[in-house]
Amino acid sequence: MSTGARVSTGARVSTVTTPAGRMGALARAELTLFGRSKATLFSALFVPLVVPISTRSAFPESDLDEAGLTVGLVMLNAAIGFSLLFAVYMSLTAIFTARREELVLKRLRTGELRDTEILAGAAIPAVVTGLLQSLLLAVGLTVLVDVPAPEAVHLAVLGVLLGLVMCVVLAAFTASYSRTVESAQVTTLPLLFVSMFGSGIAVPMEVLPDRLASVLALLPLSPVMKLVQGGWSGDLSASEALGSMTLALAWTLAAVFAVRRWFRWEPRH
Amino acid sequence: MDSNEHEHVIEVTDLRRVYGGGFEAVRGVSFSVARGELFALLGTNGAGKTSTVELLEGLATPAGGRVRVLGHDPYVDRAAVRPRTGVMLQEGGFPSELTVAETARMWAACTSGARPTEEALGLVGLVRRAGVRVKQLSGGERRRLDLALALLGNPEVLFLDEPSTGMDAEGRRDTWELVRSLREGGTTVLLTTHYLEEAEQLADRLAIMHDGRIAAAGTPAEVTASQPSRISFELPPGYFVGDLPPLAELGVSGHEVDGRVVRLRTRELQRTATGVLMWAARAGVELHRLDVRAASLEEAFLRIAREASGAPATERERV
Secondary structure, eight states, rough: OOSTOOTTTOOOOOOOOOOOHHHHHHHHHHHHHHHHOHHIIIIIHHHHHHHHHGGGSSSHHHHHHHTOOOOHHHHHHHHHHHIIIIIIIHHHHHHHHHHHHHHHHHHHHTOOOOHHHHHHHHHHHHHHHHHHHHHHHHHHHHHSSOHHHHHHHHHHHHHHHHHHHHHHHHHHHHHTTTSHHHHHHTHHHHHHHHHHHHHTSSSGGGSSHHHHHHTTSSHHHHHHHHHHHHHHHHOOOOHHHHHHHHHHHHHHHHHHHHHHHOSSOOOOO | OOOOGEEEEEEEEEEEEEEESOOEEEEEEEEETTTTTEEEEEEEETTSSSHHHHHHSSOOOEEEOOOOETOOOOOHHHHHHHGEEEEEOSOOOTTTTTTTHHHHHHHTTTSOOOOOOHHHHHTTTGGGGTTSSSGSOOHHHHHHHHHHHTTTOOOOOEEESSTTTTOHHHHHHHHHHHHHHHTTTTTTEEEEESSSSHHHHHHHHEEEEETEEEEEEEEEHHHTTTTTTEEEEETTTTTTTGSSGGGGGGGHHHHHHTTEEEEEEESOHHHHHHHHHHHHHHHHHEEEEEEEEOHHHHHHHHHHHHHHHHOOOOHHOHH
């Protein structure tokens, strides 16, 4: 140990940190960790790229034709939905839980990072992954599987962005009642299954009975998927689009409230 | 905001902390720490040291009372306080898959006025371990990393929660040396420890906590002086306590007899010891198992722990 610690506290010529700088540093560290965790890499990168292909043969084309859908559009919805669920929601639930149990969140809170910056900064790599994946899958499917060009790109983009934010907040909420990374694999299942089958990700809403579909349309990811689908088909009216946006925002705000109320920054004593 | 205006860098008044289950970990603690002072909170495990320090670090809000660090509420005004404080938690949390250098780089980018990371790692002797993942560090090395990060921003106020726990003897000496040099450089340090020697070596002032309260406080010398010294010996065969000179004349403030062993407490060690030895010389007897012990911080500590846990047992059970 040296005597370099003898620094006058009076002379503080200093670089003052900014929220963007702090979150960037955290994001960089999380990105490094992301690359070092095989489990996260698998569920975040592999699953969303492979699973949608399996939906290709799930529904007879005749049924889809009747509902005004094509195989390509079904795969596209599945691709974006799985990307939101696996690359963002599930991996972030595990990350938030792991960092809390490792006392990383508690240690970070002793520094200059604000609470929201900690969660947002740690979420950046997953959000960027989800965004790039959605983009890549959309372009890939358009080129490879006769998906028509989107009629209203802005709605699809809006849907994906809302979905990303919502999944980050829902992940923080789910982490607040997940005790370990292992239990986070279980606590994420309800939303995963409900969304896959009820929000038009693995099963198109159009093949479900109308009354059931109108109830399921209230699920968190349903408005997101509706915006994405509407973005491609272009047959979403302005009021429908606004309704979906409002519903997605309402879910996000409810989740924000729940996180502020129940999120734990350190393990239970 | 001129920091020199604040005579007391840390001010704690009637602080209380209650956990979710209703457990009252801190029950009315008050103390203050002047600029440049090193203040130690001493106590057994569960005494409430960490619960208190976490309130000073601004990690939680108190159930009652008031905390001021550099004149601010550390929880509400964290933006004003955090750039000027350095914190080492009792158990640091760093992602196990990051290397030492990656961890330090991340922290430096989140710390205003951070010194170069190599310099910070150099302070704690971790430069050679820079490329090692945190999970491969020993317990002591992890504490050193934690300390290095606490020092990154040249903090005016440093909170060290059991800094040397898990370190080997050499690491502990190095850490003490470093803490001393920081104090000489003007850093205000609040340290918790259950190593008496650590408090005795480093602290300008200290407080002994027990059961969420401060049981004794002052300079190490003051706290020690508040305790009696002790003399014990075995009565020679055929002698009884009554054969000793009148105890009050020897300056004895209390005594007990345990079989053949006599224990005397005194605040005038020289007078009592002289009296006992003169008596033995006059009687021509040898005092076996003779033990003359000046008051020490350890005595004070053990007595506080004993008394406090003995007397209000009923109160503790109510919790």
